Amino acid sequence: MTDHVILGKGQIGSTVASILAARGERVRVLSRSGGPDLPGIEHIKVDARDAAALTAAAKGADVIYNCANPAGYHQWADEWPPMFAAILAAAKNNGAGLVNTGNLYVYGPVTEPMTERTPLNSPGHKGRIRIRMWNDAMALHRSGDIRFTEARGSDYFGPGALADAMLGERVVRPVVEGKGVTVFGDPDAPHTFTYIPDVARALIRLGGDDRAWGRPWHVPSAPAASQREMVQAMARLLGRGPVRVTRLPWWLLIHVVGAFAPAMKGMTETRHQWDGPYIMESGEFTDTFGDEPTDTDTALAETLDWWRARLAR
Template sequence: MSVLVLGAGAVGSTTTRAFLDRGLDVLVATRSATAVPGAAAVGLDAGDADALTRAATGRSTIVVCTNPPYHRWRIEWPPIVDAVLRAARTTGADIVMMGTLYSYGRATMPMTEHSPEEPAESKGEVRRDIWSAFRSATERGDVRAVEVRASDYFGPGAGAEAHLGTRFFDPILAGKRSTAIGDPSLMHSWAYLPDIASTLVAASGFPGDWRRIWHVPAATTLSRTEICEQVNDRYGVRGSISGLPDWLLRGVGVFNPVLREVAASSYQFRMPFFSDAAETERELGVRATDWDAALDATVAFYRA
């Protein structure tokens, strides 16, 4: 088995290392040919079907971990989907898509792999349409595709774009105040980056029916307030956390298109937002990393 991973961000690089740890040959494709130690690298535009087909030739699986900027999803995702489908049809490679929970919208909690897709905003509509295209192509017999969906991620490598990344941990570990989107006292599913990678790897080798969704098991559903308290108690710091006022987020969003999209999906942090992965755990045999171990590794990363 040989793998083409699209994207080398936090998810793409962690997933690449997970495949490498299993002794697989991995090629990482990004615009800038970003190197991940142990993997080959190639520079390409994920929306360029010809370039993507050349990169996928001889590869058993295309793992899609790329993620355009929020405000460009409607523009950049359609050509990427078309290019991935064409590359898979031409080369015979399977497709494992890294997805989100956005398409469920304000769903009944917990969200499962079979929850109805009722998007609450534009990005949810885009994610729904991406999976619809892959599922339809699989049902026609053109390709084999699955989608792995995770809630917000955390862990070594999670940067400023993550709600439980550097903007959360750095201030708290420094004994300062972290500012959060939405209400930090609400429970929320948090997916540990290595668990996302393990689920993507397991999904790529599933022997049963594809054309389906898998959920990444959450390491915890603690609120950010509770996580802040645990960090203080466990690591001897005195940080705090508060919610960013809605009016301020909306106001900044007028001038910043990325924050405008963050505001549009901030409902996920104004209500309890959590997923269930019992079916994925049963069928794929994946499990969430112990929360304390995941937190220790994450804090060690930021302190380093």
């Protein structure tokens, strides 16, 4: 039986844990707040910035899945360096493979669809932090100290995605409630969205296949669709007519919303993702491992079911 350790109990980490537990694997979830144990899942409270404590909590791990993230963009500079250093130490000291949950910030503004070979040229602060994390981990991989790989997805959506997802509470909830939707950027620009269960399945696949180590992989994701198309698809699945979609000006986000929500100011660094086409290719993952992305209608239907159940409580 493989010993799996998951860092973080957000929507991705929790989904990874549930899938593995259903397979009868040993699963430990490490998080800052801990929590009650669930069938097949042990929860442990630990500060991921404490290398010694994290190493001890992960003792015996065969694979570590990093699904943790600082609470907000404004905390990345302070939180990520000590936290990722501790994660690398835990993997090295336990002889565990490390599968990191990444994103596309490392690429920065692009004009072509992104592949795993797109240069890491992000000029932004958050993108540079992610690039340093990648470089630090790969240095240890090349030296033989750890086995490392990273699953990169575009903007995540699905069951459990709330305020921290662009296609989360701010968009899906009003559609379910029959209201209009306000979006950032160009509502008609094609955009790749990545379904959370597909992210979880990709992480597990990478952690269990020796072909995965030493390079990044793009999570299988359905063909790009605009924000407007995603909203109208949800309305169609709910049996409703078109939803009114309006655009939130960036100046309002920066100067008004950002004054009360510091994390939202960080959106300005990634506005290129929403002002024009933002497309990620993931065919290499499918060609190598055989995993296909969940089709958009199925993913949206499952997301809507989760939201309706949540709102009915």
